[in-house]
Amino acid sequence: MNRDERARRAYEGLMGVQAEKAFADVRAVSPQMYETVLEGAFGGPLARSELSRRERELASAAIVASLGGADRRLASHVRGALHQGVAPHELLALAEHVAVYAGFPRALNALDVVNEVLQEAGAPGQPALHRVQLADHETVVAQKGDHGPAVILSHSLGVDWRMWEPVMERLSQGRRVFAYDFRGHGGAAGAPRPFTMDDLARDMGGVLDAFDIDRAHVVGLSMGGGIAQTFAVRSPERIESLALLATTDQAFAAFEGRARSGEEDGMEAQIVPTLTRWFTAPALATNGWGVQYARELIRRFDPADWAAAWRAFKDVDVEGKLAGLQAPTLVLVGEEDYSTTPEVMSGVAERIPGSTYQVLPGTPHMQTLERPDLVADALDRFLPADR
Template sequence: MHIANLDGVSLHYRVDGDPDGAPVLFANSLGTDLRLWDSTLALMPKGLKFIRYDKRGHGLSSMPPGPYSMGALVTDVERLCDHLNLRDCVMVGLSIGGMIAQGLAVKRLDIVRGLVLSNTAAKIGTPEMWNERNAAIQSGGIEPLADGVMERWFGKAFRATPEMALWRAMLVRQPVEGYTGCSAAIAGTDFYTPTSGLRLPALGIAGDQDGSTPPDLVRETVNLIPGSRFHLIRGAGHLPCVENPVEYAQTLTTFLKEIGHV
């Protein structure tokens, strides 16, 4: 385990793969930690350097007082990249991680040379929706919402497996302040204009049973970037890297090869 102390926030991160390989940076979703990528990374080709981290308020990272802004979440990973001297990364972001990836690419093209926008969008939901959800969580905790979240996260077949209980447990053990802090960041974000100005290799990944960011929303966002690609994983929900890591890793690997990153 590694901790980077970055001007008011401490981020837990880990580095796997070839220390001299081309860097691939991963940012996970709301209510999960960096273990989200375990199954996918086990299937990726050798010769790459994989960096992943827990955003503020999640996993083993620190939890500054909320609410958070998307700018703060982007600055956190920017400082982590500078701390690790990372340049010319392909950044893979899922859900809020995809929003962070868009923000970092707009801000620091020296860090991000390619984007994978997985189960995400330039704008997710409405401020009213997020504010209502946060109010419910602050009064009653995450547990009452957990079953509904599982229906959005996973397809029907995966919800019938024992493994789903592990992800449900990860969600309900998530600190309320970290969850609502990052939810506030999503509520305040609309990246349609800045993302439409990006000119870099980009791949969109969606699950056809995703109840949080449906495929059309993901496609609409990635289509803002000229020349982008799109891949639909059937039978998967919001976390296809968990439900179908084989197809997910194959899709990532193909993209990395196409853009000369591996």
Template sequence: MKLLDLGDVRLHYRVDGPDDGAPVVFANSLGTDLRLWDPIMPHLPEGLRLIRFDKRGHGLSTCPPSPYSMGALVTDTEALLDHLGVKDCVFVGLSIGGMIAQGLAVKRLDMIRAMVLSNTAAKIGTPEIWQDRIAGVQSGGIESLADAVMERWFSKGFRATPELELWRNMLTRQEDQGYMGCSAAISGTDFYATTASLRLPTLGIAGAEDGSTPPDLVRETIDLIPGSQFHVIRKAGHLPCVEQPEEYADILTRFLREVGHV
């Protein structure tokens, strides 16, 4: 476990694989930490430099007071990758992590050679929806939202398994301020115009039963980028890397090979 001090926040990060491996960076969703990617790690090719981190207010990173801006989240990520000397990575972002990917690609194309936009969009929800979510956390904590979040995150089949409790616990043990802060960042983000300006290899991944970012919403964003690919994973919700890790890893590995990263 490593911590990078950026002044107003200290980011927890983890690097697996050789220092000279082709870098793949993973950014996780609202309400999860870097363990979100654990299920796919054993299925990825050897020799990659796999970089994961907890965004501000999540996991083992510190939690500044909310609200946060998307610009701050992008800048945090940029500073971490600069610290690690990362150039020409493939950036895999899920949900808010995919928004960070879009923002960073526009800002630092030298840093990202290809990206995977998983269960995300250029704009997610409306300010009213996010304000209601923030108000719910203010009044009752994340616990008050947890059951509804589980319905959006996971397919009906997965919600009937004991493993659901692991992810519910991960959600409810995040900091309220971190959840509210990142909710505010999503609320204020509309990347349609900037994402449409991008020209880099892009893979979109959606879960067929995603209640947060349905496949049509994901596809609308992926279609903004010429030459992009799109894949729907069946029997999966908002976190297909959890429900269908082997298929997710296979799709990602195929893309890494196509762009010459493996």
């Protein structure tokens, strides 16, 4: 492979389009400039593997945005970043980052360019973010949709509301969808400790109260499912329906060990055991956005919040207490979930008479991050909507 071929291959790999098409105007005006740009940059340093293609496109977008005055080229690198799997909210965060180091005028200009490219690509808009004051701490609530039945989403231990982002656009069609950070997580990190499952259930009610919602369709995954069940036991009159994903109604013996490991071994030591419980081997190998997101949040987690959450979860006390729940209930399990297995989840379903039990093929514990399509399909069928 000669330098020209290597340059073309590198450009297409980075940007997702052919160099001849992208630089047609440059080539028509100056074949020498075309050759200089293509072979000098893309046949040289940009073809090397020391930085991943994803890292190179993020770096290129940040540099061009900081320089200013090159909106067309910035747009091409934003498209390239999307081609490399960079999420829309990461590109918006990049514009914020530029504001710190290159000033607000260039950052705001970059934000305009990013927004134009996202609209061109048909990317869904970002949820509205609300800061909500609860009884003893503040949290963040993300909202999609402004009409229809209210749906509240409670995430897994160790992440935050963005765990739900891959399904929120679909669920918000004809619904008001609220995803919030529960105690010790995301915008509610550092909330008073220790806390209990009853505290977490009260917080869920507090989020609903903040939006004047009396009754809601409650959806929870993993520890979020434990919170959802606890809320349903405490306040059944507020439950329109209940969807339990990859969860349990009784504690596992391992919960206290995970709490102690966070305190004694630190958060780096939690990454391998957690991610291998949460994702399939192919997902870990391809290392897409969901895996990267989960890894980064675990790495950044406060060990004290981590331990407090596991100790709250180990006292979950809802087994058999939803037998009289009148609301429709969906129990959703991943076929390849080796944490809350189909055996565990079928037991949960059996203890809630009339519930619907569904197995998602090829799906691990972290359902929304690896198979959001299947989760969105199942929830969209289950939850009522104003169409």
